[in-house]
Amino acid sequence: MSTDTAGTAARDEDPRSGGPADSAFVRACRRLPGPHTPVWFMRQAGRSLPEYREIRANVAMLESCRRPDLVTEITLQPVRRHGVDAAILFSDIVVPVAAAGVDLDIVAGTGPVVAEPVSSADDVARIRPITRDDVSYVDEAVRMLVKELGGTPLIGFAGAPFTLASYLVEGGPSRTHAKTKALMYGDPDLWHALAGRLAEITLAFLRVQVEAGVSAVQLFDSWAGALSEADYRRFVLPHSQAVLAGLADAGVPRIHFGVGTGELLTAMGEAGADVVGVDWRTPLDEATRRIGPERAVQGNLDPCVLLAPWPVVEAEVRRVLEQGRAAPGHVFNLGHGVLPETDPDVLTRVVALVHELSARPADQD
Amino acid sequence: MSTDTAGTAARDEDPRSGGPADSAFVRACRRLPGPHTPVWFMRQAGRSLPEYREIRANVAMLESCRRPDLVTEITLQPVRRHGVDAAILFSDIVVPVAAAGVDLDIVAGTGPVVAEPVSSADDVARIRPITRDDVSYVDEAVRMLVKELGGTPLIGFAGAPFTLASYLVEGGPSRTHAKTKALMYGDPDLWHALAGRLAEITLAFLRVQVEAGVSAVQLFDSWAGALSEADYRRFVLPHSQAVLAGLADAGVPRIHFGVGTGELLTAMGEAGADVVGVDWRTPLDEATRRIGPERAVQGNLDPCVLLAPWPVVEAEVRRVLEQGRAAPGHVFNLGHGVLPETDPDVLTRVVALVHELSARPADQD
Numbered sequence: 001m002s003t004d005t006a007g008t009a010a011r012d013e014d015p016r017s018g019g020p021a022d023s024a025f026v027r028a029c030r031r032l033p034g035p036h037t038p039v040w041f042m043r044q045a046g047r048s049l050p051e052y053r054e055i056r057a058n059v060a061m062l063e064s065c066r067r068p069d070l071v072t073e074i075t076l077q078p079v080r081r082h083g084v085d086a087a088i089l090f091s092d093i094v095v096p097v098a099a100a101g102v103d104l105d106i107v108a109g110t111g112p113v114v115a116e117p118v119s120s121a122d123d124v125a126r127i128r129p130i131t132r133d134d135v136s137y138v139d140e141a142v143r144m145l146v147k148e149l150g151g152t153p154l155i156g157f158a159g160a161p162f163t164l165a166s167y168l169v170e171g172g173p174s175r176t177h178a179k180t181k182a183l184m185y186g187d188p189d190l191w192h193a194l195a196g197r198l199a200e201i202t203l204a205f206l207r208v209q210v211e212a213g214v215s216a217v218q219l220f221d222s223w224a225g226a227l228s229e230a231d232y233r234r235f236v237l238p239h240s241q242a243v244l245a246g247l248a249d250a251g252v253p254r255i256h257f258g259v260g261t262g263e264l265l266t267a268m269g270e271a272g273a274d275v276v277g278v279d280w281r282t283p284l285d286e287a288t289r290r291i292g293p294e295r296a297v298q299g300n301l302d303p304c305v306l307l308a309p310w311p312v313v314e315a316e317v318r319r320v321l322e323q324g325r326a327a328p329g330h331v332f333n334l335g336h337g338v339l340p341e342t343d344p345d346v347l348t349r350v351v352a353l354v355h356e357l358s359a360r361p362a363d364q365d
Numbered sequence: 366m367s368t369d370t371a372g373t374a375a376r377d378e379d380p381r382s383g384g385p386a387d388s389a390f391v392r393a394c395r396r397l398p399g400p401h402t403p404v405w406f407m408r409q410a411g412r413s414l415p416e417y418r419e420i421r422a423n424v425a426m427l428e429s430c431r432r433p434d435l436v437t438e439i440t441l442q443p444v445r446r447h448g449v450d451a452a453i454l455f456s457d458i459v460v461p462v463a464a465a466g467v468d469l470d471i472v473a474g475t476g477p478v479v480a481e482p483v484s485s486a487d488d489v490a491r492i493r494p495i496t497r498d499d500v501s502y503v504d505e506a507v508r509m510l511v512k513e514l515g516g517t518p519l520i521g522f523a524g525a526p527f528t529l530a531s532y533l534v535e536g537g538p539s540r541t542h543a544k545t546k547a548l549m550y551g552d553p554d555l556w557h558a559l560a561g562r563l564a565e566i567t568l569a570f571l572r573v574q575v576e577a578g579v580s581a582v583q584l585f586d587s588w589a590g591a592l593s594e595a596d597y598r599r600f601v602l603p604h605s606q607a608v609l610a611g612l613a614d615a616g617v618p619r620i621h622f623g624v625g626t627g628e629l630l631t632a633m634g635e636a637g638a639d640v641v642g643v644d645w646r647t648p649l650d651e652a653t654r655r656i657g658p659e660r661a662v663q664g665n666l667d668p669c670v671l672l673a674p675w676p677v678v679e680a681e682v683r684r685v686l687e688q689g690r691a692a693p694g695h696v697f698n699l700g701h702g703v704l705p706e707t708d709p710d711v712l713t714r715v716v717a718l719v720h721e722l723s724a725r726p727a728d729q730d
Binding site for chain 2: 177225231262283304339341
């Protein structure tokens with residue numbers, strides 16, 4: 001219980017204290033003015049960093065997500081190196097599903113591979129709800145991280161029901177999500193049972209992180225962009241809403257992200273997000289028109305731009321910041337995860353550039 | 366020359382003759398009223414058909430594209446089976462690139478694999494322009510097909526410069542197109558030299574098909590949706606424009622298609638298309654708002670819907686037709702290619718349903 005108190009304290013602290021709740025990141029999520037536009041990168045803890053490749057050299061992905069010492073170290077690496085405005089819990093979207101009893105592995109170069117893909121009500125019934133005990137390593141890692149990070153906010157991490165369901169139904173990564181869609185269209189009751197169970201698990205997984213002290217959460221619906229808005233609203237939105245509504249009393253901003261979601265941005269905001277993540281295909285000013293003034297945006301530099309010469313990177317960072325000014329709050333990020341081949345020094349320079357270009361005199365706050 | 370005359374004759378024939386130029390398909394492309402909404406399917410000639418799997422059983426993909434007898438038979442298979450309103454030349458987007466001297470193969474289950482990916486001006490210089498002699502098998506197949514097809518129009522087929530360049534630069538299929546984008550950003554002159562050369566080759570490849578008698582052409586920029594509109598306009602649009610402008614005097618409608626192009630639809634229309642292909646992510650009424658009244662649309666049933674029970678298929682076909690009424694011309698199609706696991710009988714039923722639902726009394730024409 002003492003650790004619970006620590007988590008609650010982190011969220012309830014005096015906003016003038018310089019703690020995470022008053023950070024540039026959380027303020028931008030809440031559409032409050034701050035000292036500068038905050039910046040972090042999806043997959044900032046990952047293969048772009050030599051120190052990450054070293055620590056992971058002899059440790060399988062799932063194992064690394066289950067060892068609090070490794071989770072803590074890997075989560076901290078990009079904070080130390082780049083000076084980003086937020087850390088994000090190092091994990092994988094299938095971690096809670098594996099904790100729920102699904103036999104799966106994360107295969108290097110492929111992604112999650114599920115031993116027995118889901119195709120029946122019995123398969124769904126075997127996916128059991130999870131409790132804190134099933135993911136105690138995450139609880140422990142978050143508590144360690146909150147202490148280590150001090151004033152830097154930690155973002156909790158989970159995959160959304162559609163993206164999780166796609167892995168479970170397809171048995172692994174899919175370009176078309178054809179089996180998943182066939183299940184939706186062909187057996188809506190089974191689909192809703194599966195997505196509903198995954199929503200419960202995701203909510204439980206995020207609540208463990210909130211109770212352990214994260215300052216925000218991000219719900220990744222990475223593959224939602226494969227759906228039309230009509231299908232998204234019918235088959236996916238209610239389940240993502242259940243997750244995000246279940247965190248309404250948590251007191252932390254909720255970020256909701258997917259790739260290729262230009263046509264879904266309005267609906268993804270309605271899922272209950274405080275912040276909608278946007279990829280590089282939709283300019284942030286246009287995204288803001290679709291999302292509305294009630295939510296902040298996060299994004300949206302093309303990760304491939306980081307492979308370009310610095311003058312191109314700088315021009316694109318300026319453009320993203322400029323277009324982000326149309327939003328009521330902007331968290332600078334990429335439009336998808338950092339590519340493994342990215343030079344980490346470029347990420348560090350981007351953080352400094354975003355801070356420099358967006359710095360606001362204190363008296364404007 | 367006699368064959369050239371045949372081609373020209375097919376295009377110039379009296380529109381009341383019942384020939385391809387007066388077909389429901391060509392009329393819809395030209396935004397003219399017709400007897401019904403025309404329907405064909407991307408990848409209608411392909412693995413969904415048992416007769417295709419049989420004919421391809423011992424023939425490699427590239428070889429099958431180079432044998433006029435096989436091209437003709439495979440192109441005709443879906444016309445015979447489904448009664449679609451148009452045939453599309455069976456080919457692969459890398460056929461003209463291979464004809465230009467690039468060492469590549471199409472690997473089953475992977476896609477095109479390029480032996481030496483393009484990374485320098487020397488690499489680009491080695492990609493030579495093509496003439497009709499380099500693709501005489503295509504010329505021959507088109508002429509055979511035009512005779513066989515009678516009043517059914519044949520659509521010519523080519524990949525667009527960006528999608529072709531991505532295969533050449535990446536060395537094969539890519540999720541991120543990271544090397545391609547890095548080349549664009551890092552060495553725009555080299556990029557434009559490569560894309561310019563590919564535009565020349567594509568134009569030559571399509572002109573061979575036009576001169577042999579195709580009734581329309583489709584330029585596939587399958588992966589253009591990976592780009593922001595700003596990057597598309599700067600790096601891709603001029604080259605696609607060069608191809609389509611080079612066909613302005615050809616007298617056949619030009620269709621331009623890509624996947625995930627919601628944000629690019631306006632620009633893709635400006636590339637010089639008479640018809641813009643739209644995937645299932647953007648409803649056709651919304652797509653029409655973006656494309657404008659000067660162009661027809663083609664699409665956009667989600668190929669995964671064909672895996673659903675018939676009542677779902679029927680409802681979705683009705684919805685697509687309904688939304689397509691907002692466009693000044695509508696060619697019914699999928700939003701991407703037929704999936705190999707599709708039941709071909711469902712495709713046949715969709716053709717009949719589209720015709721039935723969209724039939725117009727003759728006196729309305």
